[in-house]
Amino acid sequence: MHIVDGALSAPVVIGGTIAALGGIALGLRALPLERIPAAGVLSASFFVASLVHVPVGPSSVHLILNGLAGLVLGWAAFPALFVGLLLQAVFFGFGGLTVLGVNTLNIALPAVLAGLLFGRLAASGTPLAGAVWAGIGGAFAIAATTVMVGISLRLSGDAFIPAAKLVFVTHLPVMAIEGVLTGFAVLLARRVKPELFAALKGASA
């Protein structure tokens, strides 16, 4: 999921960086004092989730957990995921510093979309119904991320269909696992700490 240094053409890298900066600025504005600790926790979960590998055939892919961040944080997922990605690049060598903007965009924009589409649904109704919607949102975020990665590669010259297909197919198990994981995370949060979503509704209403 992390595109590495040198795989993308310069216009894609620059465009991605500018878009990511815009997203981070928007996200910081949408991050009130009360949400900062939640953003930190989700940033840390994202950082660690990348170390959980899911074997797919002879290869493996890792969890991303961007959907959950988007559902809880909305636009504020941008800075949270950016920090996670930055530290992954520095500590683990995932991705790279020049493509950080593109990677942030590819991972945070689907998260925000998932938050906009499913955030309200996950926060309302019974906890169980909310969890189901959250699960769909979590899987959706991964699917959208694979499409974004495919587009980035396409703009840099790779053939879109094979590249996107490859990324999409290998991430099908991740989608399933993340859907379930996100669903359970939201179920737990709705049962134990309902104010996590109450604050979200208050902020977006």
Next chain:
Amino acid sequence: MRPLILAALLCLAPLPALAHKVIAAVFPSGEAIEGEIGFSSGDMAAHQEVIVIGPDGAELGRTVTDEDGFFVFTPVQPVAHVFRADLGAGHVAEAVMPAGEVAAILGVGVPEEAAPAVPTAAQGAPLAALSGEERQAIAETVRNELRPLRREIAAYREHNDLQTILGGIGYIAGLFGLGFYLAARRRLAG
């Protein structure tokens, strides 16, 4: 059932390990440059085309990796060699051999000097008693013996230990704590 699984695995084998970092390394090997391309998980990139580029961007040649992700390229010009392989899906492997090392390879050239590290002296056999072919064979054996070791070192280098992970989490906590502090200060002041 077994053949079916095997066939499926073989079909999937060229797929890059998406979650992993690409590792590429080149080293002098006799009169050629040997290199390996793989992923930090230990999966090697088999049958992968490697493009060799000179310092001016001109293509010097191409080579293909074997089953274990190893490739061999015989340099002709004493210039820096850049080895590039596009593993698809955003993975690009790149390794550079500086001009000095390439020149050393070309300067040595003859097989007699090909394997300076071969421990033939330790066996008590005088160096002169070995023919060039024997030396080649010994050099080949040593390289083969070193391969798993080299791979293990590469895998170890990519290993993420608990300290690194905790360090990263610490950074996140500190960063968001700082943000929280600054936001709280602004609110208290306002």
